[in-house]
Amino acid sequence: MTPHRTIDAWIRSHPAQVDATLAIGLWALLALSTVVLGGMTGTHRFLEFVIGSLQVVPLIWRRSHLLASSAVVTLGCLLQVALVPTFLPTQVTVPIVVYTLAKFGKRWASYAGLCAGMAGAVLATLRYGTVNGQAIGLHLLPSFVGLALIVLVSWTFGDLARTRRLAVRALEDRATRLEVERQQERELAASDERGRIAREMHDIVAHSLSVIITQADGARYASEKEPEIARETLSTISETGRKSLREMRRLLGVLRGDEQASTRPLPTLEDIPELLEATRTAGLEVGYDVQGSPRRELPPGAELTGYRAVQEALTNTIKHAGPAARADVLLRWTSSGLELEVIDDGRGAGATDDNVGAQQGLVGMAERVALYDGRISTGPRPHGGFSASIFIPYTED
Known part of the structure; x- marks a missing residue:
């Protein structure tokens, strides 16, 4: 940094020290001129010193x-x-005060300082602008113009400095607001991403583990009496685990930004039959019915939401409906959007004590559906079982 920039930076960052130095310097000049070099009596020198x-x-x-x-x-x-x-050297304070009022004072104080300075120029001209003790108009005019010009220039520079100060403050405030807004946007984006990751991991892990646990229980009971069924069950467990591992690796690859991560398309509504087949291998009987035809395509994210909703509902059925339960999945296209309904004839959501995971899954399902202005309704059925109804509207252009 150049020397003049260093000095300017110090002056701007230490205003109190600068003002004190200025005042002490002028006061020392006053003492020198009125006490040491003064030619009047002591009373006059003392009066000049006090006024100065x-x-x-x-x-x-x-x-x-x-x-x-x-x-x-x-x-x-x-x-x-x-x-x-006579004039005192301390009269230099007049343009300083006019400049200060114009720069830091309110608008009325700025104009009051200008008017006071102009009035002072008139009074000083009348008091000190004399020739041989006589006030002559032609001699008063240059004196007044000079003093008034000093006051006007001081006020002008102060007003320009005020405008610059306010502009800099506005820019600083705007920069601060933008930084706060950026920070809030980053926090919101991070929160949304954490929620999305939590939903994806829950959908991937919960469904696969529910199938694996159910199959493992069946294999344990069948291992002694029906070894062939046990082998088939273990094969299903192995395939389900591998599929879940692939999904987890794909998700983690996306989070790492890995360019070599799997680019397999995300599940859509067309993958629901495959999901139902995997669910049937877990021992849950599932019916599937499709009614109507789409008026227009849903966004890929909306189709993924529908798929995950069915997956979560079936996972809860496997975990909580009890043995020998049956579930039915209905996919209905209407003029306003997609309706999905998953019902079962099991024991309902309150049949077991392990409801924390189910509640988390239902919350994630509701968050997914809300992203596409949809709605969801879940709860026990009047005559037993549990139902989950989801509606996802078309996205209008």
């Missing part, structure tokens, strides 16, 4: 106490005009 001090000392607080310090400086200038017959 009123003009320079308040500069220490010209930013922290703007109006109060400006009022004291104005009072000192009025006392000078009334009591001191």
Whole structure:
């Protein structure tokens, strides 16, 4: 950083020290001119020193106490005009105060400082603009113009600095708001992604483990009396585990951003028969019926939502419906969207104590459906069993 930039940065970051240095420097100049070099009597020198001090000392607080310090400086200038017959070097405080009011004060204070400066130029001209003790108009005019010009230039620079200060503050506020909004967007995106990952992992793991557990229980009972059935059951367990592992690797590959991760398409409604077949191998009898035809295609994400909803409903049936239960899946296309219904004749959701996973799955199912402005209704049936009804509307352009 160049020296002048270093100095500018220090001045901007230490305003109180700068104001104190300015005030002390002017006060020292006042002491030098009125005490050491003064040619008048001691009383006059003391009066000049007191009035000059009123003009320079308040500069220490010209930013922290703007109006109060400006009022004291104005009072000192009025006392000078009334009591001191000559200019004082501390009159330099007038353009400083006018500049400060224009830069840091409110709009009314800025204009008040300009008017006070102009009035001071008139009074100073009338008080000190004389020739041989006589006030002559032609000689007063240049004096007034010079003083007024100093005041006007000071106010103009202060007003420009005020405009720049407000513009910089607006840009800083906007940058702060944008940063906060970006942070909130990142947090929301991370939260949505965590929810999506949780739903995907639950759908993949819960269904596969439910099938594996059911098959393993059956294989254990059949291993002694019917070894052939046990071997078929173990084969189903192995295939289900491999399929679940492939799905898990695909999901983890996507999360890692692995370019070589599996690009196999995500399940759609056309994959529901395959899902039902895998469910039947777990020992659950499942019926399937399709009614109507689609008026238009659903987005791929909506079809995945429908598939996962059926998968979750069947998983809950396997886990909670009890032995010898039956489930029926109905896929109905209407003029407004897709209706899915999965019902069973089991013991209902309250038949077992292991309901935490089911509730988590139902929550994930509701979150998926809500993403596509759909609705879901789940609960025990009046005459036994459990039902899950899902509606996913068409996405209108």
